[in-house]
Amino acid sequence: MNILILGSGGREHALAWAVMQNPKCDKLIVAPGNAGIEAIADCASFDIMDGAVVVGFCEENSIDFVIIGPEAPLAAGVADDLRSAGFKVFGPSAAAAELEASKAFTKEICDACNAPTAAYGHFTDADAARAYVAEQGAPIVIKADGLAAGKGVIIAMTEAEALAAVDEMFDGSFGAAGAEVVIEEFMEGEEASFFILCDGEEVLPIGTAQDHKRVGEGDTGPNTGGMGAYSPAPVLTDAIAQKALDEIIRPTMAEMAKRGTPYQGVLYAGLMIKDGQPRLVEYNVRFGDPECQVLMMRLGAQAFDLIQAAAEGRLGEMRVNWAEDHAITVVMAADGYPGTYNKGSVINGLDTMPEDSANMVFHAGTALKDGAVTATGGRVLNVTARGASLAEAQARAYKMVDGIDWPEGFCRRDIGWRALG
Numbered sequence: 001m002n003i004l005i006l007g008s009g010g011r012e013h014a015l016a017w018a019v020m021q022n023p024k025c026d027k028l029i030v031a032p033g034n035a036g037i038e039a040i041a042d043c044a045s046f047d048i049m050d051g052a053v054v055v056g057f058c059e060e061n062s063i064d065f066v067i068i069g070p071e072a073p074l075a076a077g078v079a080d081d082l083r084s085a086g087f088k089v090f091g092p093s094a095a096a097a098e099l100e101a102s103k104a105f106t107k108e109i110c111d112a113c114n115a116p117t118a119a120y121g122h123f124t125d126a127d128a129a130r131a132y133v134a135e136q137g138a139p140i141v142i143k144a145d146g147l148a149a150g151k152g153v154i155i156a157m158t159e160a161e162a163l164a165a166v167d168e169m170f171d172g173s174f175g176a177a178g179a180e181v182v183i184e185e186f187m188e189g190e191e192a193s194f195f196i197l198c199d200g201e202e203v204l205p206i207g208t209a210q211d212h213k214r215v216g217e218g219d220t221g222p223n224t225g226g227m228g229a230y231s232p233a234p235v236l237t238d239a240i241a242q243k244a245l246d247e248i249i250r251p252t253m254a255e256m257a258k259r260g261t262p263y264q265g266v267l268y269a270g271l272m273i274k275d276g277q278p279r280l281v282e283y284n285v286r287f288g289d290p291e292c293q294v295l296m297m298r299l300g301a302q303a304f305d306l307i308q309a310a311a312e313g314r315l316g317e318m319r320v321n322w323a324e325d326h327a328i329t330v331v332m333a334a335d336g337y338p339g340t341y342n343k344g345s346v347i348n349g350l351d352t353m354p355e356d357s358a359n360m361v362f363h364a365g366t367a368l369k370d371g372a373v374t375a376t377g378g379r380v381l382n383v384t385a386r387g388a389s390l391a392e393a394q395a396r397a398y399k400m401v402d403g404i405d406w407p408e409g410f411c412r413r414d415i416g417w418r419a420l421g
Helices: 010-020 051-060 071-075 078-084 103-113 126-136 159-170 238-258 291-299 302-311 390-402
Strands: 002-007 027-032 065-068 088-090 120-123 140-144 153-156 181-185 190-199 203-211 214-216 220-223 228-231 264-274 277-284 326-334 359-363 366-369 372-375 379-387
Touching (some): 002 051, 010 302, 010 359, 010 379, 103 120, 103 181, 103 277, 126 159, 126 181, 140 159, 238 264, 291 379
Antiparallel strands (some): 228 326, 264 277
16 A cells, blocks of 8 residues: 655654555555664655645555544645545544534533533633633633644643733634633542544544653653653553443533534543542644654554544444553753744764664654754654563663764653553
């Protein structure tokens, strides 16, 4: 098969790495890709947000299957355009992608199907939002309603912080994403990520993970797109996962189908777990980043078989073959991230890194310039390892980190601390 992956981050490098291991893959193209992806697949440059352009590329290059990595082209309807043109594609329609594109839409779905989640208010007016904050008090969570690249959430521990967050969003700090705001009850507990493949009717859990959102060790400092992750997440036990399926995931899928917008793709459920009870924090309509990296490391070649079955409505016949293993990924970011950071610094030592089924450096924000790998983003590398235990995987990952020569970068040294105690 000729396979196209849309995207340029660590998630897409991990997907490409897994797809390339599957014997069904004859040719893989990633658009636009990055320096790491370029080493294992062909890269192409075109506007992945323009469905007509994507369809044209697929026709010209005899593409058999498309995997859409990021949320933005999904929300823009690129999957709809591909399906209309007769292509097999992994990813939800624009209507179904509202589960991530609008926090208020997800809350409405939860209300309709009685899925447990935080109490909330939805606002299009700053004064009404400020009044709600004053009424509810703190701690409280302020969310930009739309897509904000994983950064439109502020956990305010004081009323003053909450009011400042409301003003920041309505003043345009998050662009169009903050034109509407959802304000939620602060949920106590431990957060984990649950990944489920959906084909419009059937659902198939494919793994759990736990992300580290804050930039500093011990989960301190501002939120980021994610500084590392590990899989599986011990807090998401089999019993709790089953509860989440029965009380949150399946009711959501039934409600989406009832509305004429069945969901096909991967559903990433962020869950808050307390006293054995999961509650929905948010849905994402794509693989998490950096959670995808640890999932792909554990799934390997079977990942594409599962993805293909979801796209073709065959999930009912599929099973996940898990090894008794653990995976961890450590994000190396540019100094200053998630604030202002410089681009263009050279990263050395990558050619000495082991690359096999237990050790990989996935590229997130890199480019090749004059033969050198340079940093082009805030989160730049995902140093990823597997092991028989999480401690073994962690030791492998940090050994690789220590072999990378990049003075302008940094990482957290405590990824996995919750599970490792």
